[in-house]
Amino acid sequence: MREPRSTASIASHAAYGAHTPAGQSDGVKERIRDMNSPKRLLTIQDVSCVGQCSATVALPLVSACGVECAALPSAVLSNHTGGFASWTFRDLTSDMAGIEEQWLKQKIFFDAFYTGYVCEPQIDPILSIMNHCAAPGAIRFVDPAMADNGKLYAGFGPGFPAQMARLCAGADYILPNLTEAAFLLGREPVLSGYDEAFVADVVAGLHALGAKNVVLTGVSFDPKKLGTAVSDGSSLRYDFNPRLSRMAHGTGDVFASVFAGGVLRGLDALDAAALAADVVCESIEKTPDSHWYGVCFERAVPLLVSRLSSAPGA
Secondary structure (H helix, E strand, O other), rough: OOOOOOOOOOOOOOOOOOOOOOOOOOOOOOOOOOOOOOOEEEEEEEOOOOOOOOOOHHHHHHOOOOEEEEEEEEEEEEEOOOOOOOOOOOOHHHHHHHHHHHHOOOOOEEEEEEEEOOHHHHHHHHHHHHOOOOEEEEEEEEOOOOOEEOOOOOOOOHHHHHHHHHHHOOEEEOOHHHHHHHHHOOOOOOOOOOOOHHHHHHHHHHHHHOOOOEEEEEOOOOEEEEEEEEOEEEEEEEEEEEOOOOOOOOOHHHHHHHHHHHHOOOOOOHHHHHHHHHHHHHHHHHOOOOOOOOOOOOHHHHHHHHHHHHOOOO
C-alpha cells in the first residue's frame, strides 16, 4: 500500500510526431509539436486523493517548472496510508495496455517519463509504454518508491526490489534513498556510521544495474547536515542542506518532481538536486505543526518559479 516518503545539461529534443500515411482511415491527424512547445513528461504513479504525495505532488510541481505534465495513475487511493486509520485502494494495472494502445493510435509521445510508486505487475506495462511512446531522446526518471527507514513499504514482498531494479536498469536518472538503494542491491540497509567510500560503493553498484545517473538521497556525514550524492558514472558530487528537526510525509515526491522538472528545463543534475532540496526545505519550514499528513509544498512554488526564471530553458 502507498506510504508517502519522508526523508547535465540536456540537449533539446527534435520536434516529433508522425505523418498519417496517405489513405489511412483511422481519422488520426498529423501530430507535430512546435519546437517552442514545452517538453511533455508522463508521470506514472498512484493518485492518493488526499495526502499531498505522489501524482498530486508531481502534477503541480512539474507544471510549475514549465513542463507539460501528463499522468498515468497506477492506483487510486482515498488517502495515503501513512497515519490515516483506513483507506480505499483501486489497482489500475489492467487499464495500462489500453491506454498505451490509444496513445499509439493517436500518435501521442513523451519527452520524458517519471515513475514513482508502482507495483510488481505494472513493471512490464510501464516498460512497454516507455519503449513505444517515447519521443526521440526521451529521458527516464525512476524514483524507486518502495522503502524508507530500513524497511519496505507495506504490501511489497522481499522479491519486489529485483523487479524494481528492472525499471532502474534502463533509467537515465534513478533517485533512491539509502534504504531503497540497499534493497536494489540485495543488501541490508546502512543508515548511519558510513563514510564517502561506502557511498561511492553503493553508487557504483547502482550504476552496475544499468542506471546512467544516480541521485542518492538522505546522505549524511555530519549529524547537522542532510544531502544528496549525484553521480554520472565518472564523478561523484554532493549537495547538503542543514538538517531540519521535523520529518514530513511526501518530501521524497517533492524532491523527485522538482528534480525531473529542473533537468528538463536544462539544469545540470547537481543543480537540479540542489534546487529540489531547497524546495523540500522551504516546504517543510512553511508547514504548520498541525498539518500532519503532508507537506505544504504549495507555499514553496514561488521559490521554485523564481529560481527557474534564470534556468537555461527559461
